[in-house]
Amino acid sequence: MSGMRVDQDLCTLCGQCVEACPFGGVEMRDQSIEFTDSCRLCRLCIKACPTSAIWLEKSEAVGAVDKAQYKGVLVFAEQRQGKVQPVTYELIGKGLELAGELGEQVAVFLAGSKIESEAGKLLEYGVDRVYLYDHPELEHFRIEPYTGIMVDLVREIKPNIILMGATSVGRSLAPRVAARLRTGLTADCTSLSVKGNGDLVQTRPAFGGNVMAQIVTPRHRPQMATVRHKVMPMAAKVTKPDGQIVHCKIEESSLQSGIKIVGFKPYQVASSITDAEIIVAAGRGIARPEGLELLGELADQLGGVMGVTRPLVEQGWADYTQQVGMSGRTVRPRLYIACGISGAIQHVAGMRGADVIFAINTDPDAPIFDVAHYGLVGDLYEVVPALTQVLKEGGSPNAVFQAG
Numbered sequence: 001m002s003g004m005r006v007d008q009d010l011c012t013l014c015g016q017c018v019e020a021c022p023f024g025g026v027e028m029r030d031q032s033i034e035f036t037d038s039c040r041l042c043r044l045c046i047k048a049c050p051t052s053a054i055w056l057e058k059s060e061a062v063g064a065v066d067k068a069q070y071k072g073v074l075v076f077a078e079q080r081q082g083k084v085q086p087v088t089y090e091l092i093g094k095g096l097e098l099a100g101e102l103g104e105q106v107a108v109f110l111a112g113s114k115i116e117s118e119a120g121k122l123l124e125y126g127v128d129r130v131y132l133y134d135h136p137e138l139e140h141f142r143i144e145p146y147t148g149i150m151v152d153l154v155r156e157i158k159p160n161i162i163l164m165g166a167t168s169v170g171r172s173l174a175p176r177v178a179a180r181l182r183t184g185l186t187a188d189c190t191s192l193s194v195k196g197n198g199d200l201v202q203t204r205p206a207f208g209g210n211v212m213a214q215i216v217t218p219r220h221r222p223q224m225a226t227v228r229h230k231v232m233p234m235a236a237k238v239t240k241p242d243g244q245i246v247h248c249k250i251e252e253s254s255l256q257s258g259i260k261i262v263g264f265k266p267y268q269v270a271s272s273i274t275d276a277e278i279i280v281a282a283g284r285g286i287a288r289p290e291g292l293e294l295l296g297e298l299a300d301q302l303g304g305v306m307g308v309t310r311p312l313v314e315q316g317w318a319d320y321t322q323q324v325g326m327s328g329r330t331v332r333p334r335l336y337i338a339c340g341i342s343g344a345i346q347h348v349a350g351m352r353g354a355d356v357i358f359a360i361n362t363d364p365d366a367p368i369f370d371v372a373h374y375g376l377v378g379d380l381y382e383v384v385p386a387l388t389q390v391l392k393e394g395g396s397p398n399a400v401f402q403a404g
């Protein structure tokens with residue numbers, strides 16, 4: 001692992017390196033210079049040292065980590081107001097799959113206040129262990145204590161893989177944990193698989209979504225990935241859970257934080273397309289804004305909501321909260337009806353997890369048909385009103401397809 005090194009013979013203990021470090025990463029202890037977890041390898045100390053006693057030893061010189069020491073998957077269980085968030089159960093599902101392939105175990109990190117019952121619920125999904133950190137100071141997410149506690153646990157149990165939700169909390173915590181552990185992190189993965197040697201293959205869109213990159217962390221451990229809510233299916237409950245809760249001790253010093261919570265106001269969660277069971281989505285094929293009304297009627301008949309592609313948001317015809325795709329929302333409804341949508345990779349990244357995808361497009365070669373379970377080559381301005389009419393009359397949509 002790369003790290004700062006000091007030649008204690010050359011060092012005069014002048015303290016200039018300590019003063020130069022803006023991160024508190026260098027300390028003078030027992031008549032020697034020591035580097036702490038806060039060191040960012042920025043090299044300001046090297047410049048400040050008058051006797052050239054400090055240097056950066058690169059990982060190539062130090063040698064790769066011993067992978068055999070790292071086993072199993074650790075899932076970060078995000079809780080809000082004492083309730084574990086749904087993305088956690090999705091990560092557990094993937095964690096169990098990856099660990100199963102390697103013949104290893106799945107553990108969960110859960111921190112909060114009075115949350116033992118939530119730890120019990122996590123066990124119902126077949127995880128082997130829940131490391132529970134229960135303390136009033138951990139009720140709300142604060143970055144310093146959460147980072148410190150999680151890093152200490154990781155150093156102790158040495159997981160091979162760490163999975164975290166790509167939520168605002170996960171996006172804040174994961175990079176800090178990765179930096180402290182000096183390991184790699186791949187954000188917003190859309191798919192994860194594992195090689196026989198334990199290397200995690202992390203797939204995510206890159207270069208503006210024009211390629212799906214496969215990223216591996218072959219020389220460092222643990223391997224860390226974040227995944228957005230709804231990208232992976234939820235784990236199923238097991239009939240006979242046999243995991244255990246490990247009550248972890250919390251040192252008062254680990255709870256130190258520069259952040260003081262003066263109050264907490266829960267925000268009202270508006271109904272979102274992310275949770276919708278049925279989505280009727282409009283693409284540029286609607287050609288004019290009136291097309292949205294047409295599709296809206298179909299969504300109403302089905303008890304669903306409207307989604308859109310990015311060009312419609314850019315056009316000002318729809319709100320960003322309705323955008324499905326890589327730079328919008330990721331959805332996993334039971335039914336997704338794509339109307340006049342070509343099936344660009346950036347759009348598909350946000351909807352390919354739908355149980356049933358039905359596409360209507362005039363172009364028989366449109367890529368959307370590659371991901372659709374059912375496709376209809378036709379003009380949406382003919383198909384959609386006919387479908388809505390049949391539903392209004394209480395009929396089955398099959399009638400439209402048989403007539404078409």
Ligand SMILES: Cc1cc2nc3c(=O)[nH]c(=O)nc-3n(C[C@H](O)[C@H](O)[C@H](O)COP(=O)(O)OP(=O)(O)OC[C@H]3O[C@@H](n4cnc5c(N)ncnc54)[C@H](O)[C@@H]3O)c2cc1C
Nearest residue numbers: 283284285309310325326327328340342344347361362380
């Ligand atoms: C970094 C980046 C991020 C992006 N993020 C997103 C994202 O989050 N979400 C997203 O959607 N896009 C995103 N995009 C844009 C994406 O690349 C595509 O441009 C966009 O998805 C295309 O939208 P569309 O399918 O509506 O339009 P088009 O690609 O223009 O397709 C229109 C389709 O409608 C069909 N059609 C035309 N008339 C009719 C008709 N009368 N009846 C039926 N079919 C008809 C056509 O055959 C065509 O297939 C992103 C792009 C980049 C570079």
